Each structure stands twice: as structure tokens, then as C-alpha cells.
Amino acid sequence: MAEENFDIAIVGGGVSGVYCAWRLKQERPHDKIAVFEASNHIGGRLLSVRPPDIPDMVAELGGMRILPAVQPLITRLIADLNQQLPQDQQIKLYDFPVDEPQNIAFLRGVYLRLADFTNDPAKVPYQLNFIDQGQSAGSVIVNAIEQIVPGITNPSLNEEQRRQMAQQAEFGGVPLYKQGFWNVLLRVLTGEAYHYAEDVGGYDSTLCNWNAADAIPWYLSDFGVSPEYKGFSNGFQQVPLTLAQLFQQLGGEVRLESSVSNIVSKGDGFEFQVKGRTIAAKSLILAMPRRSLELLAVTSPVLQEIQPLIGSVTPRPLFKLFTTYDSPWWRNTGYASANAKGEPTYVAVQSGRSVTDLPVRQTYYWPKSNGQPATQGHAMLLASYDDGDNTGFWDGLRAKRRQPRGAGLDVAPLADPFIGEDDNVQRNELTWHQYKAPRMMTEEVTRQLTMMHSLNYTPKVRNAAFRDWGDDPYGGGWNSWNIGVKSWEVKRRIVQPTDLPLYICGEAYSDAQGWVEGALQTAGYLLEKFGVLPFH
Structure with missing residues (x-):
């Protein structure tokens, strides 16, 4: 009974x-x-944790943003919840930056700025044809999608109309839902263009072989129509x-x-x-x-x-590693430019992300809770945000998967954790410490960040935390049809x-x-x- x-x-x-x-x-x-x-x-x-040394930042070890223009349900839910919450508990959003023109792309051993892909394509180390040269990575895929399903990139279409077009479409005489996204892309793209889009885009699993009829409208929503993201001030x-x-x-x-x-x-x-x-x-x-x-x-x-x-x-792995520092050292990796009057000026790397084909893949210069970049004092990076096969790189630098965990805990205890600056201080950020990164993983991400940013010194990490969503019971950070x-x-x-x-x-x-x-x-x-x- x-x-x-x-x-x-x-x-x-x-x-x-x-x-x-x-x-x-x-x-x-x-x-x-x-x-x-x-x-x-x-x-x-959704896992938001505050680092022990930065009270005005929140690390998003899980989901971190929304797209209000194409996501009405979460947008309305936030509005409904705010009507019931007192002013000091409101769910507040800020503009979440991604690709800033001065940010770095370190690809195939070549240092670029994101603006170079369209402004100086001769620098780009990919053998692109005349159609793709000078295009952003997102534009290359959007142009390919238009060839696969003509008319689907029309900006007057809404989300449901795009989905219906893709569900009903055929390509090469075969219904699109019976084909893989990677398969159909390589029918209209060169191999170099595909690798260019994958490397610069920062993700592997989005362009892999999942149901093309779902992948195409999904990609257009996320990356294809000038996406404007919002982050959460309190996580x-x-x-x-x-x-x-x-x-x-x-x-x-x-x-x-x-x-x-x-x-x-x-x-x-x-x-x-x-x-x-x-x-x-x-x-x-x-x-x-x-x-x-x-x-x-x-x-x-x-x-x-x-x-x-x-x-x-199919579950798709996602991995995030956050690191904190004494100062926002990445602001020293900007470049000299000229303003409208032709006068020299310095353009600092300060917000959004940089990308590389190293296993760290994407690095975000994390904003404060008000959405503003860190300019001085303690600062934080989403040092590595990667998916697909790249998550396997970190497996050799962490505890083995499916190890025994304590009751109710997400991760197994570490045999060799990274010892942070605040480990001996009694603080309330116990959640951060539950997800502490291993020492070898922290050292390796530091090595790759040093290379990616072309530094002649190694930034000293104060604290580090990570989450690998490929672990059970999740199996992945997201799922694809x-x-x-x-x-x-x-x-x-x-x-x-x-x-x-x-x-x-x-x-x-x-x-x-x-x-x-x-x-x-x-x-x-x-x-x-x-x-x-x-x-x-």
C-alpha cells in the first residue's frame, strides 16, 4: 500500500x-x-551561480539567454511573473552581446578580428569561393539554406511559416525530414565553406547531421535573422x-x-x-x-x-568553464584604429565573445549584472563554451563520467581540484564550489586562452567552476530531432x-x-x- x-x-x-x-x-x-x-x-x-570573489556577476553554467523576437512564451512568462513579484525581486534583463567587431578569431594559427571576415576577407585562412568570400559564417549558412528551401529566408515569414515550409519541402526529390542537415549543406557548400561556418560559428552540433526539416527553421531563428539576445541580471x-x-x-x-x-x-x-x-x-x-x-x-x-x-x-553534449581574475586582462588585447577624423584610437576587447578552433572554442567576456562590461577590479570569463566532439577533449582532465555522487549532488567529488584564491575564506557561495573545476582543466584552459589572445604572459586564475551537461542524468545540454x-x-x-x-x-x-x-x-x-x- x-x-x-x-x-x-x-x-x-x-x-x-x-x-x-x-x-x-x-x-x-x-x-x-x-x-x-x-x-x-x-x-x-538552468544553473546560475555567483563566484566567491565577484558579487555583481552571475555565472550561467547552464542556459544563459533568450531571443525575445522569436520566443514569445518565455517573454510573456517573464512579464507575467514580474506582475506578481515585488520591485526588488523583479526578473531583469539586459542586452547580451555576442559578436563585437574588435573581438578575436584565432583560426588555423591566424589571428583575426571578427570584422576581418567582411572587411578584409583576404586575411581569412579558408579557401572560399567568390560567393562565400567576404560573408560572415552565419550568412554562408543562410545563403545555403535559401538554396535548399527557396524563399524560406524571406524576412516577412514568421516562425510557424518557416517550419511548415521545411516540413513540406523536398531536396533532390527526397523529403527534407528524411535527410541530415550536414548532408544537404554539403550539396550546396564547399567543404571549406562548411568548416569555415562551423569554426567561426563556435558550435559543432548545430551543423551536424540532425533532421534537416527541423534544423533549418531552428538555425534561422537562432542565428539567421539578426538575433538580439537578452541576459538575466540575477541569473x-x-x-x-x-x-x-x-x-x-x-x-x-x-x-x-x-x-x-x-x-x-x-x-x-x-x-x-x-x-x-x-x-x-x-x-x-x-x-x-x-x-x-x-x-x-x-x-x-x-x-x-x-x-x-x-x-x-538525440542528446547533444555541452560544456562550460568559468574562470575569474584580478582584473579584465583581455582589455589589453585590443588594437589601434583610426576614428572618423583619422586620429589614432585604441579599441579594447571588452564584451561579447571571441572564437577559435582550439578546444575552448568560444570565450565570452562576461558582463556585470547590469549588462555592462568589467573595466577594472575582479572580472570573469566564460572561458570555454563548447559542444560536440570538443567536449571530449576535457574528459581527460576531469573525473571520469558516471562516478558515484553524493545524494542530490550533480557531480562527483574531485581528487585534484583547482585551489582558488578564496578557498580558505568562509563564504556563502557554496553552489560555485560544488562545481569547482579540476586543476589540470584550469591549467589547460589558461594555456589555450594565452595562445588564443596572443599574450606573452599567463593570466592568473582566481577561481574556476565548470559543468559538463553530457553527464547523467541529462546526457546533453540540448536535444535534436x-x-x-x-x-x-x-x-x-x-x-x-x-x-x-x-x-x-x-x-x-x-x-x-x-x-x-x-x-x-x-x-x-x-x-x-x-x-x-x-x-x-
């Missing part, structure tokens, strides 16, 4: 889980609803933390360090195990990515029956994959994979099953 009974149990404390909990509790105030989260915090792949994790807080104020329960296993159907609902106790629920919501569902399926027959649906996406999958059908079907009151939601099975927007989209589909509108 079950020791506890719930009307609705939600497994997973990421955005989709706590958002569903909040909306359901609003509409069903008398239902007993609980969120069960295996880790020691709410947020899932992106503030969104799910606020949702969980509002849910609890309505009488809902949040249980951390509560790993769920052994789900079985029982009568009209389900029973499962948490810390050796049997819990029953009339309805069960799994707000989880693919890898988490697979791990749960090992002990849960009800999930083993829907493995083909669960396996319709597999080739041959009709995502527009699966994304609806997986919400309630059987006749049982079992529901699945999350970024993995959405149109906006890798974004909180996708988590909210699938949460909306799920709420419809309960007769609840996603928004008031």
Missing part, C-alpha cells in the same frame, strides 16, 4: 516541471500536487526558482533530493518509489529530457513500452503517449530544442490535456 497519495506528481524540477506545477495548482487549488527533483536544486539545466535560474516559490505559496510541495524509480501502473494511476517509500499518483508528469527518461525506464515498465518515442531525439522523424507529429503524441494518465514534457520534444521556449511549448501542450490554458 502506498505511504502517500497525490492527485498529480511531477518528476523533474526544471522549467517545464515547475511551470506545469504552478499553472495546475492555480487552476486546481484543492488537488494535492508535488514536484520530485533528484538534485539539490530547482532549475534543471536565468531565477525564472524556475520563482515558479517553484509561487507554486509552494499556493500549497504545492517541492521535494529535493528525491529520485524517482520503479514506476508501475496501479489501478487508475501509478505507484513509484522515492527513498524506499511507495508513493501513488492519479496523474504522473515526467518533465525530463531523453537521457533522464531512459535511466528511469530501466526500472519502469510503463516507459519501456514507449522507447521508440523517447528515442526520437533524429533524421526521418516527423517531429510535428511526435511532439504532440509524446505528451500523452498511451491511454494512461502519463504525460511527458520538456525541451527535448519541441520546436525550440535547446531553449526554455521549447520547454514552455511542450508544457502548454500538456496543460491542454488537463483543460488548463498555458497562460491566463
Whole structure:
């Protein structure tokens, strides 16, 4: 017999889980609803931590930005939450810079500024044809996409129209959804142009072989139409933390360090195990990515029956490493230029990102909480932001994957951690220290940053923290649709994959994979099953 009974149990404390909990509790105030989260915090792949030596910066070890122009769900959610929050708890955004013209591109051993790709293409160390020469990396891919699906880059089209065009399109007489993105790109691009776009773009997995019918509109949303990003002054994790807080104020329960296993159907609902106790629920919501569902399926027959649906996406690894310093040393890596009057002036590297084909791939000069660049005093870098095969480089410099972890912890303890400047000081930034980087990893990223910025000295790291989202239970930082999958059908079907009151939601099975927007989209589909509108 079950020791506890719930009307609705939600497994997973990421955005989709706590958002569903909040909306359901609003509409069903008398239902007993609980969120069960295996880790020691709410947020899932949103993980915002403050470094111990910089109180006015927040390191985003997980998701770090939104695109308001093409992401109406998260934009509206923030507005709704701010209406309920006092002024001093408001979710505040700032302009999140990316590619600044004075920033660095160190590729194939050549030092460039990002402006050189369009202003001085002769410097670019890639053998590009006359069509691609002088184009930015994003423009090369957008031009290729236009050849694959003519008309899809028309700026008058909205997101849904682009998706429908790609879903209905054929290329070479074969439906686009049956082809890989990499495969079709190389039908209209030279190999050099592809490597140029991949190296300068900073990501490997975005241009890899995933479902072309999904990859094309996804790429145009993210990189193709002059994207303008927004960051979070107090960290992106503030969104799910606020949702969980509002849910609890309505009488809902949040249980951390509560790993769920052994789900079985029982009568009209389900029973499962948490810390050796049997819990029953009339309805069960799994707000989880693919890898988490697979791990749960090992002990849960009800999930083993829907493995083909669960396996319709592929987890993609993402890795982030933050480092802090006594000063923003990168401001000394600018260059001399001339102003409008022809007078010499110095242009400093201060915000946005630089890129390289070294394993660090992307380096972001991290802003303060108000969005302004650091000009003096302690400062921070997102020293390495990489994905795909490059994440494997760091495996040799860290604890092995799938090592035993403490209850509720995300990572295994380090045998050889980097000893930071503040390690012997009693502080409140315990979350940062939970994700401390290994010594060898910190030394290697420092070596690559020194090379990337053409320095004759080595910047001294004060503190370092990292997160590899390829670790279990996530399996990846985002998920992509597999080739041959009709995502527009699966994304609806997986919400309630059987006749049982079992529901699945999350970024993995959405149109906006890798974004909180996708988590909210699938949460909306799920709420419809309960007769609840996603928004008031």
C-alpha cells in the first residue's frame, strides 16, 4: 500500500516541471500536487551561480539567454511573473552581446578580428569561393539554406511559416525530414565553406547531421535573422526558482533530493518509489529530457513500452568553464584604429565573445549584472563554451563520467581540484564550489586562452567552476530531432503517449530544442490535456 497519495506528481524540477506545477495548482487549488527533483536544486539545466570573489556577476553554467523576437512564451512568462513579484525581486534583463567587431578569431594559427571576415576577407585562412568570400559564417549558412528551401529566408515569414515550409519541402526529390542537415549543406557548400561556418560559428552540433526539416527553421531563428539576445541580471535560474516559490505559496510541495524509480501502473494511476517509500499518483508528469527518461525506464515498465518515442531525439553534449581574475586582462588585447577624423584610437576587447578552433572554442567576456562590461577590479570569463566532439577533449582532465555522487549532488567529488584564491575564506557561495573545476582543466584552459589572445604572459586564475551537461542524468545540454522523424507529429503524441494518465514534457520534444521556449511549448501542450490554458 502506498505511504502517500497525490492527485498529480511531477518528476523533474526544471522549467517545464515547475511551470506545469504552478499553472495546475492555480487552476486546481484543492488537488494535492508535488514536484520530485533528484538534485539539490530547482532549475534543471538552468544553473546560475555567483563566484566567491565577484558579487555583481552571475555565472550561467547552464542556459544563459533568450531571443525575445522569436520566443514569445518565455517573454510573456517573464512579464507575467514580474506582475506578481515585488520591485526588488523583479526578473531583469539586459542586452547580451555576442559578436563585437574588435573581438578575436584565432583560426588555423591566424589571428583575426571578427570584422576581418567582411572587411578584409583576404586575411581569412579558408579557401572560399567568390560567393562565400567576404560573408560572415552565419550568412554562408543562410545563403545555403535559401538554396535548399527557396524563399524560406524571406524576412516577412514568421516562425510557424518557416517550419511548415521545411516540413513540406523536398531536396533532390527526397523529403527534407528524411535527410541530415550536414548532408544537404554539403550539396550546396564547399567543404571549406562548411568548416569555415562551423569554426567561426563556435558550435559543432548545430551543423551536424540532425533532421534537416527541423534544423533549418531552428538555425534561422537562432542565428539567421539578426538575433538580439537578452541576459538575466540575477541569473536565468531565477525564472524556475520563482515558479517553484509561487507554486509552494499556493500549497504545492517541492521535494529535493528525491529520485524517482520503479514506476508501475496501479489501478487508475501509478505507484513509484522515492527513498524506499511507495508513493501513488492519479496523474504522473515526467518533465525530463531523453537521457533522464531512459535511466528511469530501466526500472519502469510503463516507459519501456514507449522507447521508440523517447528515442526520437538525440542528446547533444555541452560544456562550460568559468574562470575569474584580478582584473579584465583581455582589455589589453585590443588594437589601434583610426576614428572618423583619422586620429589614432585604441579599441579594447571588452564584451561579447571571441572564437577559435582550439578546444575552448568560444570565450565570452562576461558582463556585470547590469549588462555592462568589467573595466577594472575582479572580472570573469566564460572561458570555454563548447559542444560536440570538443567536449571530449576535457574528459581527460576531469573525473571520469558516471562516478558515484553524493545524494542530490550533480557531480562527483574531485581528487585534484583547482585551489582558488578564496578557498580558505568562509563564504556563502557554496553552489560555485560544488562545481569547482579540476586543476589540470584550469591549467589547460589558461594555456589555450594565452595562445588564443596572443599574450606573452599567463593570466592568473582566481577561481574556476565548470559543468559538463553530457553527464547523467541529462546526457546533453540540448536535444535534436533524429533524421526521418516527423517531429510535428511526435511532439504532440509524446505528451500523452498511451491511454494512461502519463504525460511527458520538456525541451527535448519541441520546436525550440535547446531553449526554455521549447520547454514552455511542450508544457502548454500538456496543460491542454488537463483543460488548463498555458497562460491566463
